[in-house]
Amino acid sequence: GAAPAVHAQAAIRWRLAASFPKSLDTIFGSAETFSRTLKELSGGKFECSVHAAGELMPPFGVVDAIQNDTIQMALTAPYYFTGKDSIFAFGCAVPFGLTARQMDAWMEHGNGRKLMDEFYAKYNIVSMSAGNTTTQMGGWYRKEIKSAKDLQGLKMRLGGGLFGEAMAKLGVVAQNMPAGEVYQALEKGTLDATEFVGPYDDEKLGFNKVAPFYYYPGWWEGGAELEFFINKKAFDALSAENKAMVRAAGAVAARDMTAKYDAKNPIALKRLVAAKTQLKPFPKDVMDAGFKASMEVFGEHEAKSPEFKKIHQDMRAFQRDQLLWDRFSEYRYSSYMTTVKV
Template identity: 45%
Template sequence: MKRRDFLTTGAVGGAATALASPAIAQSNPVLQWRLQSSYPKSLDTIYGAAEVFAKAVLEASDGNFQIQVFAAGEIVPPLAIVEGVQSGTVEMGQTGSYFYIGLDPAFAFGTSLPFGPNTRFQQAWFNEAGGNDLFNEFLAGYNIHHLPLGGTGAQMGGWFRKEINTLADLKGLKMRIGGLSGMILQRLGLVPSQIAAGDVYPSLERGTIDAAEFVGPYDDEKLGLSKIAPYYYYPGFWEGAATLSLFIGLEKWNELPERYRSILTMAAGYAGALQLAKYDAQNAEALRRLVAGGAQLRVFPGDVLQASYDAANAFYAETSAKSASFKTLYDHQMKFRDDTLPWLQISEYAYDTLLLQASQGAK
């Protein structure tokens, strides 16, 4: 059965179908929406997910719900999606919610927290543990409705012009880094900067920044960051999971027929699953190409990781004391993370460790 057939089939038998037809017709208005991404078309993983989403909506609505996708900056600035959606300039936008922590630090929960859940458990938090409902309660104050749009998986720690050998090497280092991570690492002497994807390479080239994190090998290769900053660090502890967000004007969302809301939700899940699959399939090959081209893999020193963990926990405690919305989301997500980590340890982690050890021993 085709996806659109499944969505439009509401009754069995000729009489029931005839009775249902007027209601079905009313639930299929012709709509034309605009969706702007924060990302350029060259990033076929992230921007491409928005196009997959729009196509799925079109097909499932029998061509009645049309969403035109625009790349970063084509209508509003790439990091102004919230403002664009709030003003009605665009009906919806694809972005990283943590770009908007200047409005409220709780925006970070739509993307990731340093030392937060991994990708699987973040998706479980959103979709099964009530995380997305809780996040939408917060976003209602900004006249926005949120749908998760897949994720990147665990990210890399970024590209550095010089090696990081000790914690002291972070002092004064200017780095492009998103979300709460910059605010946390600022406590360790790092100078953070939030820069849109298309501006990362020029900023590194001009020396405006000394280092930059973006996503992982496949996207980073497209941005050409290894040509300027050869040291490629991991793990990206600030984004053990990074979810992309669809922001929809709350009034526009509420005006939609229930069927269209269901279509948008299912299309976001479908596009997001393909996005993550593409990252998993492409990152390994891209990493091999980067290393062959001169990129030098490095693990963050232990003192950097421990100091970052301590700084993150101190930041969360202080922010929770100041912001009720942050505390509500933080307490909910961290309880879920801590409750699920034991299962991860005896399932995915144990299996992955076994597989790595066995395969390496066989060589």
């Protein structure tokens, strides 16, 4: 027969590698929402396959894989890459940093996204939010933390970022181990504590059975933004229409992740408390020691890197305005709401 006169519209197939396992369904779900939305928006002409940590590469290989054009996208926590450059932390969370909404505001209507994308360009990355974990918990401890002294020598599994440097100043001994080994190490006592995310994610790992003291707030993650890292070369090659689809699918995914955390965390927290988790606020001297150590860490990085200093100072100036406004708006409103029975 005659060759068909109509050619199928060129299809685009991207690959996204996540630094997270599927079991973290809040975070990993953002990549799935992104992928599904992109497919819907394009009527199937633009697809992005989604791969959990380890499927295509190790969890922390995703930045290199974008740089060498192995993948077109990643879903990650930028602070995993402070070993490359401490500036990565500002794309995610720093100690005593921004909350979820403050981060969105700094990124999209402050200088945040612009400054970060200028920095990311050297890694062939364009960034967009994948959502926010919201304020995290301060982790699980086998014994009570009654003062900052109790952190001395504490063997703790820590997430990424500048927080580890602040904790080291407080005497915490960071332990590196795969997530799958943490439960047993806490049970045996070769590990004293671990931090993770918040009630919904933490509950699945069962830490309450082996480290019942659950401290708050996670002062190192007042709101951790997960990011979609996009291969800049691949993104620049897209049509305006396809670029808009990537951006819009990202907005759908980011809104969804944050709302999901907010909806699911309280219910998980109630279950954890019913299962004998002991909720404890960090003592004030621990918070103060953490703040002092963190500010020293920022000072050290500022002394080494003018680019770090520029971004840090921009973020703090924005934060100061946010903290001022918060006193007259949501924080004040929330203060009253804690006193009434709705």
